[in-house]
Amino acid sequence: MNGDEKLITKICIIGAGPAGATTSIFLGKLGIEHVLVDAQEFPRDKVCGDGLDLNVVRVLNHIDPDFIENEMIRSPQNFTASSGLRFILGNGNHVDIDGSNHESNNIKSVTKPIFFVAKRSHFDALLVSKINRNITSLRLGTKITNIVKTENRWKLTGVNSSGNLEIDAAFIVGADGDHSVVLKHVGERKIDRKNYAGALRQYWTGVTDTHKNNLLEIYFPESLPLSYFWIFPLPDGKANVGYGMASEYIAKKNINIKKAFDNLIKTDPVLKDRFKNAHADETIKGWGVPMSGSSRKPNGDGWLLVGDAASLVCPSSGEGIGSGMISGYVAAKFLERACENNDFSESMFLHYNREIHKRLRMEEKLFRFANAVPVWAFTKGIRLILSNKHFKYWFEKKEMPKWIKTAYNEKITVNFH
Numbered sequence: 001m002n003g004d005e006k007l008i009t010k011i012c013i014i015g016a017g018p019a020g021a022t023t024s025i026f027l028g029k030l031g032i033e034h035v036l037v038d039a040q041e042f043p044r045d046k047v048c049g050d051g052l053d054l055n056v057v058r059v060l061n062h063i064d065p066d067f068i069e070n071e072m073i074r075s076p077q078n079f080t081a082s083s084g085l086r087f088i089l090g091n092g093n094h095v096d097i098d099g100s101n102h103e104s105n106n107i108k109s110v111t112k113p114i115f116f117v118a119k120r121s122h123f124d125a126l127l128v129s130k131i132n133r134n135i136t137s138l139r140l141g142t143k144i145t146n147i148v149k150t151e152n153r154w155k156l157t158g159v160n161s162s163g164n165l166e167i168d169a170a171f172i173v174g175a176d177g178d179h180s181v182v183l184k185h186v187g188e189r190k191i192d193r194k195n196y197a198g199a200l201r202q203y204w205t206g207v208t209d210t211h212k213n214n215l216l217e218i219y220f221p222e223s224l225p226l227s228y229f230w231i232f233p234l235p236d237g238k239a240n241v242g243y244g245m246a247s248e249y250i251a252k253k254n255i256n257i258k259k260a261f262d263n264l265i266k267t268d269p270v271l272k273d274r275f276k277n278a279h280a281d282e283t284i285k286g287w288g289v290p291m292s293g294s295s296r297k298p299n300g301d302g303w304l305l306v307g308d309a310a311s312l313v314c315p316s317s318g319e320g321i322g323s324g325m326i327s328g329y330v331a332a333k334f335l336e337r338a339c340e341n342n343d344f345s346e347s348m349f350l351h352y353n354r355e356i357h358k359r360l361r362m363e364e365k366l367f368r369f370a371n372a373v374p375v376w377a378f379t380k381g382i383r384l385i386l387s388n389k390h391f392k393y394w395f396e397k398k399e400m401p402k403w404i405k406t407a408y409n410e411k412i413t414v415n416f417h
């Protein structure tokens, strides 16, 4: 190999998924030079449900107040705008939580969608395109293979198609997802089954009976508790179809979730007719979901973690893009302070853990409660809650408007003390 390269930097971010790209975008806005590496060239795929929640919208509004309108609403060939959720119960009944019920029955009149769905190959590349390359040394297609700490600096070894890349950094940000190489070097990548799920995705074309307002569909099969099946509508008659289940339950019952997923599509009375004339566009793909609630330490002397590397997926919804992006925003603010003080020790990041978790505490409690009740009570509880008309009223009229107001109008606060 030839063309070896050496970079010396204050900050090196490893991973340019939503969490790493967001950290980089905000460091760029703050004028803080840094290096960002990713093992892959973009666009690249990531196994995901492709659902973008209001946390994502909130961070995007901080990147550029016109982002949603210009890049998403005006790009219906890449983004599906959705006004809510359809919960499907084991008996086939469904409950629609539809934000557009406020305005009219037409999604076009909903000025502020509640979800978007976009293939990660598109969304992640779009985020990477917003990185300021005058401030960021971006090295895509470069996989970090080794990390060593000497005194108070880090030496990273990366490999790309033209040779080796050596990076000398004062601080490293682990944004390299669930299989984080940074986490392996600074702590221990131990799967905490109580706060972890296994999940699958398969792109389909031609699934029938999707909702005209593109509601994101979530189905709780009664025969398979602590799991959910989803159909998230994509542009052009395509859909992201997937299935996730709590890892503890998978292990306890020795469940093969690929088989369970396939069976649901082929035989479940609630689903099978909708897939009769549809076809899968790919083989089933699986990946892990590290959920918030584990005791993973997200920072130390000269390092911090963001996104999946920090185990930040919302445990009640399985959404980790938005919480990962928020952690990127928070990380950039802490790093700004560390740069101002020229101090990258752990003491500068004392409350980082609190700040990245504070919006997830309620969901963590809810998930712990759901896991503590017997499985039959969980299944019955879901059915009772979802079919209660007060739940629908509360969700549509109280909860959703609150979420929208926060996402579109409120600044993300970061407290250092």
Ligand SMILES: Cc1cc2nc3c(=O)[nH]c(=O)nc-3n(C[C@H](O)[C@H](O)[C@H](O)COP(=O)(O)OP(=O)(O)OC[C@H]3O[C@@H](n4cnc5c(N)ncnc54)[C@H](O)[C@@H]3O)c2cc1C
Binding pocket: 014, 015, 016, 017, 018, 019, 020, 037, 038, 039, 040, 046, 047, 048, 049, 050, 051, 052, 053, 142, 143, 144, 145, 175, 176, 177, 178, 179, 180, 181, 199, 200, 201, 242, 286, 287, 288, 289, 306, 307, 308, 309, 313, 318, 319, 320, 321, 322, 324
């Ligand atoms: C099946 C499934 C469905 C899901 N559905 C949803 C959903 O609908 N909505 C939602 O919000 N969340 C969903 N999630 C969770 C979501 O995918 C993750 O939370 C999110 O991708 C986390 O972003 P991240 O930037 O932390 O990590 P990633 O998106 O995983 O990005 C990590 C990046 O690091 C790079 N990298 C890894 N190792 C190295 C290395 N050694 N050197 C250099 N670069 C490296 C990778 O190439 C990658 O680009 C789902 C997850 C799964 C598995």
